[in-house]
Structure formats: structure tokens, C-alpha cells
Amino acid sequence: MTHPGFEAQIDAYLDGELAPPDAVELEEHLRACPDCSRLERRRRAVRVAVREHLPRFPAPDMLRARVRAQVQAETRQTHRRRAPTWTALAVAASLAVVAFGSWQLALRGAAGEAITNQVLASHVRSLMPGHLTDVLSSDQHTVKPWFNGKLDFSPPVYDFAGGGFPLVGGRLEYVDGRPVAALAYSRRQHVINVFLWPADRGRTAGPRAATLQGYHLLHWATPAYTYWVASDLGLPELNDFAALVRRGDSAAAATVR
């Protein structure tokens, strides 16, 4: 004889969710009823199997990075939305001085500033849901060919997983009035975006750093490409990353020669 009325009670009992008087009553019934007591044993086994075999999934680092970026973006927006009191104006003024101060090197021209803002905006937009990659792959041999037919150049794509900067993927961006390649890398919970396009005048420029809205931007130009890198990663580590890219480029150039 089965007691369907007891089934949910048995589960609640095993979950420790049955009120004590009901639990005592059920225990009495289980002692008297072999069918229900078999059911109780099977349910215990199911619970054990579920806990043993169904995994919990840790949130991926990339997800943590994006959520953290959202919190940061929210902080900045709040500051912008707030009515400008004198204190806020004073803070803004001092921030402007800091921003200007850290922006010492040759990027003061209006054109340079426009590109800087575009790169920053692209970086921030890429951190929004579903915007980071058009091609999601840590394999450089998947990412590089993906750009075929989408750009008028084939961007160099490196994977620095060995150096602690795994490739995440690539996407198209529009910067400085032209479609450019954007490559996403990660470092722990940080996202690094690399923007590159063919250098127009073949003029080289050493790496320059700037800090805007809490993000670090690096810029350099090789004879072949103009590079911009954006991330919330600390500047020393970002410089290490840039060095890897530059080393990759010069190794590639050496092979060609």
C-alpha cells in the first residue's frame, strides 16, 4: 500500500522542514509502513546523489570583472548626475587638474583627445552585457581569420595566456573615422582592450599613458600599426602587457625580414 499523502512530508522531513509534532507522527508511520520507509530511503539516496553529482558553478572571472565595471560605472554616473554644489565643483576642478597633469605627453591636440575619448567610450561600452566580443575564442588562429573580409587589414593577434594575459576574443570597433580591430584580453578579473589599425604616416611613437575616469590608456605606434590599450588594470601590469604586444610585433617583423 502506498501513501501518496506522505510523499511531500517525507521530503520535508528529510529537509528538516517538518514541524516537530508532524515529524514525530511521520516517524511513527515510517516505523509501521514498509512502503513509505522504502520511499524515505530512496529519497535519501536521491539527495545524496544530487549533492554529489550536480555541480555548483563558480562565477567566471570575466563575469566578475563586468559586474565590478558596472558598479564603477554607476559610481561615476552618480557623480555626474548630482547637482553641482561648490564642493562638487571644487572636486571637479581638482580632478581636472589631476587629469590634465597625468596627461602630460603629446596627446593634447584636439584630434588626439577625440581618439582618446572614442577609445575610452569603446572600452566602457565593451564591458556592457554581450558587447565584449563578436568572436569569442582564446585561440589566436580563430580570432585572426575572423577579421578577414571585415577589415582592410589583417591584425596581428597574440595569445599571452603563458604570460598571464589570456586572449578572450575580438570584435569590430569604429574609431578615428574608420573600422578598427579590437582584441579583448583578461588578467584575473580585469578586461584589457587592444584597439589597432594601420598607421597612416608610418610615424612611430613610444608608449604614452593616460588615466581617464579611473581607466588607464596606453598608446603607441609602430611603423605598421597605431595601438591603443584600455583597462582598469594597474598601470605597471598594463605596461607589462604592452611590452608583450610590442615584443610580439617586433618578433613578427623580424620573421618577415
Added chain:
Amino acid sequence: MESSELERFEAVVLPHLDAAYTLARYLTRNDHDAQDVVQDASLRALRYFAGFRGAGSGEGRGWFLAIVRNTAYTWQQRHRADTLSTEFDEERHSETVADEHPEAALQAQSQRAALRRAIAELPPEFCEVIVLRELEGLSYKEISDVAGVPVGTVMSRLSRARRRLEDALCAEPEDC
């Protein structure tokens, strides 16, 4: 939001990102969609956080998981009404079973496969109670808050869900 509020958000909500991702992962059944759902949910949580008056991290978990759940449901209606992907990340989650007894290992493997198939086939309202109860250890009351149904409904859903899992396990005769 004041920066003290943002700090409170980081302390109350962000510790539950693993729980959020696990729930989203079971409801959407794949990594990419689960990440999108959790990111959307945390953006909503951030926007509505001012209305959340709970203090403890436990309350924060229920509150956040409810948002994740609702985001996953809305998201599924909008994007994947009729596609059910049953992708399961096998390599990443096939932890090795004690292999001193090959037969036992084999049986555990088939048990695991049967269970994962069964959980993937559960309707979402059954799947979520199993995840919240067995993997996250929520009480019936907490689950009822997350799913927005009475405790009695949680109890009967959980029981029916377990019956289905039990049937799946018992489809392999040697397991029963």
C-alpha cells in the same frame, strides 16, 4: 547612489555571484546566456538597491537570487522561447570518481549522467527548487521568497522534482 550605498551593495550582493551564476546556469543551461543573465540582474539589482532594506548577507542572497531568477525567466521568454539547449560543460565538471573500484566508478558515472539529463529535462520551476535547496541550501521560506510562491508550493514542487530525479536514477536498475 551614494558611495556608502555602493559599498553596502558590494558587501551584501557581490558575495552571492557564484550562487547567482549557478542558478542562471541551470535555468539557461549554458555559460554564455548565464553570464548575460547575471550581468543584467546585477545591473537591475544596482538600480533597485536603494529599495532593499535588508541588512544581512543572507537576506541579500535571497533578494539577489530573486532578481536573477526573474531576469532568467524574462530573458528566456524573449530570446529562447522554443530552443532548449542541453549543453553541459562535461570536461569542466566531470570530477574524477574514486577509481580504486572501476565498477563503482562506472556506476557513479552513469548515475551522474542520468541525473544531469534529468535535471536538464526538468521544467524550470522544478529545476530551481532543486538548485536552491540542494546546491545553495536555502530554507523553504527563503525559496518561497525567491520564487514568489507559498511555502506549500515549494514543498510540493521539491517533492515532485525529486520524484522525477529518483525515476531517472532508477531507470538504471542496478541503482535501485
